[in-house]
Amino acid sequence: MTTPLSFKRFGVAGNPIAHSRSPFIHEAFARQTGIALHYDRILAPLDGFADAVQAFFQQGGAGLNVTVPFKEQAFALARDHLSARARMAGAVNTLWMENGHLHGCNTDGLGLLNDLERLGHGPAGKRILLVGAGGAARGVVLPLLDAGCATLRVVNRTAERAAQLLAHVLGQAPAAAPRLSAGGLDQAAGPWDIVINATSSSLGDTPPGLPAGCYAPGALAYDMVYAAQATPFMLQARAQGAARTADGLGMLVGQAAASYAIWHGVQPQVEPVLEALRQALYT
């Protein structure tokens, strides 16, 4: 099937990519906002991401989302035209061409912030525990600080990596020092108002080994991963006294909404698309 010329082309590049829900989300936003677009999944070879990006834009592509494992490579490709958010995250999930130059932004942090607000647990004034120190955690530390959290502790199975992440963040935002700390999982004891799982543990079936006593009354446990059932982290959180648990589907739709706003200059509504996606995935 060919794409009508009036349809701008967008896509998401990753490896693997077959599971990506981004086409569903962007096509739903397009219907909602009355914009004609075509959105593809692009399987980029593990050693051929730069070529895939070049080909996409040479063939008239207007905007490209980037997912695992290419976000750092996308950052490098757009290094001359990065948004402040991308520079903070050290990774790019949204690419576009402007005046012949490749631009990059990272909307993951915005997606998380939007979802926490949607859930009624906005980060301002909250004590937050962030579990994990890989790319997923790195993308959200500065947005959480910027959103005015009271304190933020990053803990990781390998404590050294949490310390490295802390040093990286303080290099860019030294004023955050009084609010920011790092340690191993044994330093996770709370109470915390929000506990965010940014580890990949939920892709297996064991939760991160958090001690009891993490959760303040009314606390939210948020897993950045999403799944049909409660994730191992969410189950652990309920057993340990979290008042509310949520998975990361809302963050996924939220980061897509922020990409959509960059590309189209229109802010789509997240809630109806989130509902439709949950229905499509799990019923």
Ligand code: ATR
């Ligand atoms: P991503 O880009 O998704 O963050 P990553 O950079 O590979 O992926 O990081 C994975 C994160 O999940 C790390 O923080 C990892 O902890 P280590 O640094 O100690 O490896 C964490 N992780 C993965 N499985 C885990 C588990 N079962 N328990 C606790 N942490 C886990």
